Amino acid sequence: MTERPIKRRLRLRPIFNSLAVNAVILVVIFVACPTIVYFELRAASREKTELLIQSIQEQGRLIAVALSPSLRRFGGGQLPDLQKQLSEMVSGSTKVKVLFRPKAPATPAGFFYVASEPAVSAAYLDDEREHLVRTGIFNELENSCAGNRTLATRYTNPAGQWEILSSLVAVPTDAGCWFVLTSIGGDDAVGMAIGQPYWKNPEAKFAIVIYLIMAVLVLSLFFGIWRNLHGFARLAKAIGDNSRDRGISFRDLNQVPELTSVASEFDRMVDRVAASADAIHSAAEENAHAFKTPIAAIAQSLEPLKRSVPQADERGQRALQLIEKATERLDTLVNAARQMDEAIADLIRPPRDPVEFSRLLGRMLDAYGEAARLAMKRIRGDIAQNVVVAGSEDMFEIIVENLLDNALSFAPPGSEITVTLTREDDTANLEVADRGPGVESDNLERIFERYFSYHGTTSQPGGVDPNAGHFGMGLWIARRNVESIGGTIQARNRARGGLRVIVLLPIHT
Structure with missing residues (x-):
């Protein structure tokens, strides 16, 4: 019962370990969280603003009530001195202005300032009246002097500062109409979300800047690591393809100090792998030379023995033939062992040099033509020109040699072996086809296995047919050489008998 949850967790774990997935989740969080917080803060700011406006409006009403006796006693003539009373009632960032409108025909220009707290110059009051006229708050008061009017209007005063007009209280008298206008100025007005989006408030701007800095730092760290890892991946692929610039290392690509030790270890590993490939190549050549020297000595020593053993001595002649065949087979095995070691080394560090495969293949077909004629067989080539592939000449020579040797060994006398080279987009297609016995369908993949030898209807996975000359290598x-440079190789039986070996190789770019 517990296996399914465990398997489900195992499937989910690689997803959540992905930097890209975590980066997407982080971006979603960075977008969702501030959005939620923004709306919550905006609602709280609106509630705070409403409470402050209500407080200022109530303060304006109380000031108007306190001033009402003095205002109602005014019947024309000398205006009452209200400045002293205002200075005693008003404090903080609250501003109060007392205006008077005579009973003459009412127009916006008919409103006159009588007092202000804090006190300002007469010129300032005239400018402010013009500003207030433009806001339109006097329009509804031109023909009325009744009741109170609550305001929540943002405007810029003549000094260039923000103010919030909070209330306008009317006090009717026989001489005209008095108005007590209250407003909020200074930092309180700047911080209110009235007449503008909440994000324009200083506190919101500060929070947004801090949040954006934090988001940029976190995402930069995330994408810096992601970019570093992708750079490592590209360099690793270039090393695997043997196409990198020798002067570039993992340490050079690294831009995250914490990954310096990782990059250094990668560089040391690459150096060790390259040294191992060179050592395998050197050992393959040295071992082949060490074995071929005594083999050559044995082969040369056979010549005088052949002359000294009489033709009538059947046992002696038979022994010489066995020694000669065994020497030839031993030489073939040494060559195959060298090629195997070189193929393993090329898997570690495959070459990626441009090779003009058309010319190389044509030259090899000319060389094999004579051997085919001696065996009463023919080789016909159909080679596209200017096909350039990525690898090394030695590697492609080994590939073609093994394919031609295999085709010649199975093709019956009088038959034709066809070799075709074409190009399709970024791939070179090489095909070697013979009219031999073909291969059973179950063994078409197995013939590319190490030590698997197939002779017509007889297959010997682990052994060697002493008469066939095939060792399954x-x-x-x-196949090892083809795959080491990113190519593929496969075998198919021909419709009218025989075998086709198809090789796809990457074009050099």
Whole structure:
């Protein structure tokens, strides 16, 4: 019962370990969280503003009530001195202005300032009246002097500062109409979300800047690591393809100090792998030379023995033939072993040099033509020109040699072996086809396995047919070389008998 949850967790774990997935989740969080917080803060700011406006409006009403006796006693003539009373009632960022409108025909220009707290110059009051006229708050008061009017209007005063007009209280008298206008100025007015979006408030702007800085730092760290890892991946692929610039290392690509030790270890590992490939190549050549020297000595020593053993001595002649065949087979095995070691080394560090495959293949077909004629067989080539592939000449020579040797060994006398080279987009297509016995369908993949030898209807996975000259290594070596440079190789039976070996190679770019 517990296996399913465990398997489900195992499937989900790689997803949540992905930097890209975590980066997307982080971006969603960075977008969702501030959005939610923004709306919550905006609602709280509106509630705070409403409470402050209500407080100022109530203060304006109380001031108007306190001033009413003095205002109602005015019947024309000398205006009452209200400045002293206002200075005693008003404090903080609250501003109060007392205006008077005579009973003459009412127009916006008919409103006159009588007092202000804090006190300002007469010129300032005239400018402010013009500003207030433009806001339109006097329009509804031109023909009325009744009741109170609550305001929540933002405007810029003549000094260039924000003010919030909070209330306008009317006090009717026989001489005209008095108005007590209250407003909020200074920092309280700047911080209110009235007449503008909440994000324009200083506190919201500050929070947004801090949040954006934090988001940029976190995302920069995330994408810096992601970019570094992708740079490592590209360099690793270039190293695997043997196409990197020798002067570039993981340490050079690294831009995150915490990954310096990782990059250094990668560089050391690459150096060790390259040294191992060079060592395998050197060992393959040295071992082949060490074995071939005594083999050559044995082969040369056979010549005088052949002359000294009489033709009538059947046992002696038979022994010499066995020694000669065994020497030839031993030489073939040494060559195959060298090619196997070189193929393994090329898997570690495959070459990626441009090779004009058309010319190389044509030259090899000319060389094999004579051997085919001696065996009463023909080789016909159909080679597209200017096909350039990525690898090395030695590697492609080994591939072609093993394919031609395999085709010649199975093709019957008088038959034709066709070799075709074409190009399709970024791929070179090489095909070697013979009219031999073909291969059973179950063994079409197995013929590329190491030490698998197939002779007509007889297959010997682990052994060697002493009369066939096949050791089950030629096609295996060809496949290793092809795959080491990013190509593919496969075998198909021909419709009227025979075998087709198809090789796809990457074009050099």
